[in-house]
Amino acid sequence: MNNASARASGRPATRLRPRSALVSAVVGLALVATAVVVSSSASAATTLGASAAEKGRYFGAAIAANKLSDSTYVGILNREFNSVTPENEMKIDATEPQQNQFSFTNADRIVNHAISRGMKVRGHTLAWHSQQPGWMQNMSGTALRNAMLNHVTRVATYYRGKIDSWDVVNEAFADGGSGARRDSNLQRTGNDWIEAAFRAARAADPGAKLCYNDYNTDDWTHAKTQAVYRMVQDFKQRGVPIDCVGLQSHFNAQSPYPSNYRTTLSSFAALGVDVQITELDIEGSGTQQAETYRRVVQDCLAVPRCNGITVWGIRDSDSWRSYGTPLLFDNNGNKKQAYNATLEALNAGGTTPPPTTAPPTT
């Protein structure tokens, strides 16, 4: 007899024998456990964005303005993702094709699409040696420094309040073992060009998170990773405004997912910045590809300040490396095995506390 039947019979519950109480407790616990399992599996999110949001994170995609008329593409975008990055439309050649003549039409199409649907926007990118318009490629010295700062200020001001995170500076370090800065016309204006760009971005849009973004910075032992780490450490120590580090994470046979990836994420995070996986794609197919996606997601969820993942395109056919079929949807827009592994890993996460949502502090 349990307490309920004791009450129903009018007999005092104190007549329960100890063994009956134990059985009752065990049965009760089993019921509670069953309820928890049922409710947790019943609430498993069915899209990448919804699942990431449950973990206090975003799951985004790089998108192209000229594909916003493709209904399959937009259908996947709106269903699955809660953040976007313009793949090319915010680059310097797109936004300032002639000096001091700004063009935001295509970037605006993406920003408006995202904001009207509650998606975050990652701005990409304000200062980069590549995809510079002709007028900038031919500049140097003080004129180039001022033109770069003017570009940062004008674009970040135009989008003030609309951008979650800016890739303020992109790919400023050299490949290989030197750990040196990449030689470029921007670098030749002086080693402080990166911090100057960050200060200008902060002044223009104090609410946006300001990121340094690069590739081949995934393996903790690589000289390039260590060099970026030392720069971020130096910026934090000197109060240069930086809030996040973007790891592009383009993985293939030449640049494979490294087993120390989680160490890289957590080491950057320990400097007091958010870490974002900004351009994820993994060449391959089937189980090998799916399991690598799973590990990347698990690594991010294990690091509280890894607060978002962006894949660099939607369908394989949208990818800059389409031959490598590196994305989560096939050419027809069907979910791949890699998609299922990614969603499973997102849904399985949750032991990690949510990342900081504090606004920029410097």
Ligand code: G3I
């Ligand atoms: O839009 C023109 C089109 O009108 C023209 O007919 C065609 C002819 O080549 O070119 C088209 O522009 C291309 C553009 O992508 C849009 O498709 C450019 O040539 C091409 O260079 C450009 O490539 C982009 C690349 O950056 C340029 O550096 C890729 O789409 C874009 O995915 C890629 O993104 C970069 C990130 O910004 C930084 N990290 C690496 C990543 C992959 O390279």
